Amino acid sequence: MNTSMTDIKHHLTDALLMAYSAGTLPEAFNLTIAAHLSMCDDCRARLGAFDTVGGSVLEQCNRAPMDQGSLEATMARIMSAPTQAEDGKPKPGAASDLPAPLVDYVGGSLESVKWRPVGMGVKQAILPTSREATARLLFIPAGAAVPDHGHRGTELTLVLRGAFQDETDHFGPGDIEVANEDLHHTPVADIGADCICLAATDAPLRFRGLIPRIAQPFLRI
């Protein structure tokens, strides 16, 4: 998947990158972050710096003695493992219109997404991740709005296609919005094209107003 990287204006925060490096985030967040990293070399380089901190923590870690014969057992594992014929195999994502980490979760390309309507032309597809948080693809028709909602936890929204505007700013392909509990926002897709986003939330969305409240059971967390 090729996105013009120089156009990305909204990036990951240091706290999220450090937590991704430490490996303490829920799977849905890791997926959204990995998708942004595949589109953004700036954040990938920042992650490299945080991984270096992790390497240094590992170096300084208290050592635990290995069992007797542990090295031999490891060599036996290596020798009995099938040789990997990785070269020549096409890279996942190379032929897809999705960032590589998403390909497995979606089962191919955007074509294979099983969309479900959630009202007002908006569609979603929930991706299979661990239950601590939810990852969903959102399809917002050109010019349409996602219901005004607040968050109890954190919401990450990564633009894959098209663009949206909310109370805070304008977000184009590759941009990621990090929203905390205090943000009530109404993302509106640009008029020119449908917008497809990947969104991760760690608590149910809270909608305001009558129609959105009816829609809420469908926007299942």
Next chain:
Amino acid sequence: MSVNKAQPVTIETKTYAQDWVAHIERIRETGDTRAFAELFQHFAPRIKGFLIRSGANETLAEECTQEVMATIWQKSHLFDPTRASVATWVFTIARNRKIDALRKQRRPEPEDLTWGPEAEPDQEDALSLQQECAQLSQAIAALPEKQRKLIEKAYLGELSHSEIAEETGLPLGTIKSRIRLALDRLRHAMK
């Protein structure tokens, strides 16, 4: 680590950073079991300690450490010395194993970027990156005790992302720029 130990650790840091890169190359090029044994002796007890600190019991930690070390051998062709030190690379493999074994989750990773057979990372770039990594380790060791403990806690899974300070106070600017440069060169070579 106490203050009076800082000197010997500094010297050790400078030598190992470059040596381990050569070890990975020897494993990759010739399947050198002696290089692997030395790498094992250094890293395996640290990985095991890291996993136990992160909540694994002795048996699971031993098992996972062996798997991590086997992965290092199997994936030695993917190690890029212009983007990571060996300790950094080992850390990322151990972390992924930890998520898989302890948290029972998949770990989505960004798209792989690797040097093809016709292009190779630049030696000078690799050397400067390795030196930057060693310097960062020294900078972390020199941090006030309280701040260093916080970083350790974050990486051992004892802090949630909302508990991690937005300002880490870590000197990451230079190392970030170096890795960014390496990514540009790699992207260029991939075209």
